[in-house]
Amino acid sequence: MMFERSPAKIWRNRDVLYRLKYSYCRDCKRSFYPPRGRCIYCGSSNIEHRYSSGRGVVKEFTVVYQTPVGFTDMSPMVIGLIEMEEGFRLLAQIVDVKPEEISNGMKVEAVLRRMIVDGETGLIYYGIKFAPLIEKS
């Protein structure tokens, strides 16, 4: 009834959803996500769109057992509030780690993963999730 996920809508937002495109305000020097044409802090239109490094830290998290329609196969699902290196925050799934191993302040990085399978023969939607950061030596 309510889900308005459509390929066209996802495609228009592909840079935002898959590459974490965000906005940087040249006037007040702050970043925010999702991007838009006006700064959320100072209202300036002197905005630059940038792409995130994908790295951040977990600030808060919860484990969702009663998952929404479309996410039921993923229960229990860890959702974290993540603060990105660039200063903006977003909510996303945290994967490849057991809930009891997660702690606030843990370093994570963005990974492209399967989000939802729309029924047996339906579309597969992908999106950004976060996994523990593996430091490259």
Added chain:
Amino acid sequence: MRRKVAIVGTGHSIYGVRNDVNLPELAYESIKEAVDEAKIGLDDIDLVVVGNVGGWSSEYLPAIVINEYADLAGKSTFRIEAACATGSAAIKTAVDAIASGEADIALVVGVEKMNESLTPVVVEFIGRSGNYFWEFQNFGLTFPGYYALYATYYMFNYGVKEEDLCLIAVKNHHYASMNPKAHFQRKITVDECMKSRYIAWPLKLYDSCPISDGSASIILASEEIATKITDTPIWIEAIGSASDTSNITRRKDFTGLYAARKAASEAYKKARLDPGEITRHLDLAEVHDCFTIAEIMAYEDLGFAKRGEGVKLIREGQTYIGGLIPVNLSGGLKAKGHPIAATGVGMAVEIARQLWNKIERGRQAPIKNGRGLAHNVGGTGHYAYVTIYSLTKPRG
């Protein structure tokens, strides 16, 4: 010059799964009770404010349908929506209309039928009181998950334990068991609560309010009329209202709800109450305990306890009758139920009846100050209303 406004009649349906009635029938249960209690004629009403979120029930645009069912066709009417704070927003709208002189007698009805849709649809829809597209649809968070983020903050920073959260549920079920209008009529134990399944860790099923159907109504009148109708009008002493960001990622911190703090501060200032001694002014409070953590945050946001110390109140039983301040003697959203738009109006009905000493034995608060407080939150602090009700006519 604002006119003073008072409640002169109250009505409250049974909350619960109400598949026995349709939306206007459910609304009329409380409308009839309120009109009868106020002893006014329908002709006397000149404004009908309908609070309804809808979306999950078959009547999408319900104001006119309810209006006709209650034989109120011809009256000025419309629907108000502010997520779970809809009831309080509807009250504010009517109060402002009377205060400004645009209306003399207003009916406020809050009504919701949530059980016409399946639970996943309801849970998903209520998520729209946050930023649905960016935080729910694309990333899979749920509405209980929003509150769970606050709960984990309180666990890590203030030493709140899951058992503490269950103490809130136990208290509210205790009082609901004495409220014949409540959705849940059964007492529970901490053990039962702790054994219930997780919805969004650390919140469990018994930490969460149910999906309820119900309606509540009040009749509001100007000072001139209210004092003619009754010797004991319940005055609207002050309403504080505020909002916060739709994206929870843009909240500065997770220590309570900013909108609730702002609304409380505005209400205390308007009513000229000392925020540092607020519990000394009040006999009781009805607070928005959609999840148990929300009641603990409410203690702090309202100034009943210092930041991080709200949990002490429930551990010490200070929010039972006889304690510092009785909270949610109706059973609260947790156990009386939470028919979204009815909730704020239902709080007004409960407080009015408490102040009138008309409540069932066992859950009637001792009335000394003649004043009660309603704390009604929409979303996860996206909207907040704090309303002060009093037996004493406000000064000024």
